[in-house]
Amino acid sequence: MTLMDVLDKNLIQVPLKHSTKDEIIAELVDLLVAHRPALDRDGILKAVIDRERMGSTGLADGIAIPHAKTAAIDRVSVAIGISKVPVDFRAQDGKPSQFFFLVLAPEKESAAYIEILASIARATASPVFRRLLSSARSADEVVRLFLD
Amino acid sequence: MTEPFRSILVYLDGSESSVTAAMAAIALAKRLSATLTAMYVINTQALNDLVKARIFVDVEEIEFRQDLEGDAERYLRHVRKLGQQKNIEVQTVKLEGSVHTLVRNYLRDNNIDLLVLGGISQIHSRRDELMSETDRMMRTAPCPVLIVRDDEKIWDMFEEMPDAVVGGIV
Numbered sequence: 189m190t191l192m193d194v195l196d197k198n199l200i201q202v203p204l205k206h207s208t209k210d211e212i213i214a215e216l217v218d219l220l221v222a223h224r225p226a227l228d229r230d231g232i233l234k235a236v237i238d239r240e241r242m243g244s245t246g247l248a249d250g251i252a253i254p255h256a257k258t259a260a261i262d263r264v265s266v267a268i269g270i271s272k273v274p275v276d277f278r279a280q281d282g283k284p285s286q287f288f289f290l291v292l293a294p295e296k297e298s299a300a301y302i303e304i305l306a307s308i309a310r311a312t313a314s315p316v317f318r319r320l321l322s323s324a325r326s327a328d329e330v331v332r333l334f335l336d
Numbered sequence: 337m338t339e340p341f342r343s344i345l346v347y348l349d350g351s352e353s354s355v356t357a358a359m360a361a362i363a364l365a366k367r368l369s370a371t372l373t374a375m376y377v378i379n380t381q382a383l384n385d386l387v388k389a390r391i392f393v394d395v396e397e398i399e400f401r402q403d404l405e406g407d408a409e410r411y412l413r414h415v416r417k418l419g420q421q422k423n424i425e426v427q428t429v430k431l432e433g434s435v436h437t438l439v440r441n442y443l444r445d446n447n448i449d450l451l452v453l454g455g456i457s458q459i460h461s462r463r464d465e466l467m468s469e470t471d472r473m474m475r476t477a478p479c480p481v482l483i484v485r486d487d488e489k490i491w492d493m494f495e496e497m498p499d500a501v502v503g504g505i506v
Contacts, residue, residue, distance in 0.1 A: 189351070189457075189468055190457060190461075190466050190467065190468045191466055192457050192460065192461050192466050192468075193457050193458065193468070242393050242395065242396075243390075243393045245391065247389060247390065247391065253391055255391070280390055296407075297350070298350075298400050298403035298404055298407060299349055299350040299351075299379065299404060299407060300349075300350070300351065301400075302379060302382045302383055302386065302400060302404075303379065303382055303468065303469060305382075305386055305391055305392075306379075306382035306385050306386055307465060307466050307468075309385060309386065309389050309391060310385075310465035310466075311463055311465040311466055313465075314465075317463075334461055334463065334466065335461055335462070336461075336462055336463070
């Protein structure tokens with residue numbers, strides 16, 4: 189399983205409406221719950237925030253991958269947000285973040301979860317791809333970039 | 337006439353579709369009197385990449401490694417039991433590392449005739465980084481590959497196969 193198996197244009201927000209770390213995590217969780225109202229919003233949010241407390245998931249080069257394995261989700265899911273303003277996500281390189289991939293998985297889907305996280309990390313390692321992502325103006329454009 | 341496939345390998349990745357593939361492989365092995373091996377590769381390469389990129393903290397690495405170890409044991413045991421149920425001996429192999437590379441090498445080194453895989457990605461990206469391990473296996477295997485769709489027909493076919501008789505052979 190890779191990102192392509194779970195990529196859903198309804199779960200992509202461009203641009204993000206909020207500009208702080210906590211607000212962006214909540215915005216992406218809300219985006220997911222808006223399309224799947226049966227999900228436990230508070231349970232998901234708590235799992236992601238608990239994981240952030242162990243260490244920021246803000247990586248280098250503007251990428252952040254907040255993630256959690258939790259019983260509050262029923263299948264591996266990814267919500268993507270792109271910010272037009274730099275966001276302090278307490279990233280490892282000290283630089284602001286722009287691209288956010290919220291990755292969630294049920295307790296028993298570790299293999300798929302790892303493969304999806306690794307595929308996001310590999311895909312976003314390309315400076316050209318990041319530049320293209322930053323110029324995307326809509327969810328459709330983001331999907332197209334992953335397909336091309 | 338010599339059977340076309342005498343040595344079959346089914347790859348398990350913890351997905352339901354890979355278990356369905358194992359059922360199809362058991363049916364095929366029985367019909368062709370072929371040997372059947374089930375393999376699970378713990379994807380330590382992806383795990384190491386996530387630690388190196390600091391996406392995973394140490395405690396997550398330990399937890400996920402244990403999860404994957406548990407998954408490997410559980411799925412291999414399950415397929416071994418499915419084989420026993422139909423009187424087919426399933427050899428099991430558990431490896432750690434880069435999934436498609438280890439599978440390719442095993443196929444080559446053990447003269448496997450046929451690789452059986454569960455579903456491949458429905459949507460394909462032209463970006464190489466987004467190719468799944470199953471897709472990579474399909475593209476790099478040195479032998480024919482059978483892709484089994486996760487279909488109820490496979491379950492029905494498996495159910496209809498005669499079960500092994502305890503203490504004897506069907």
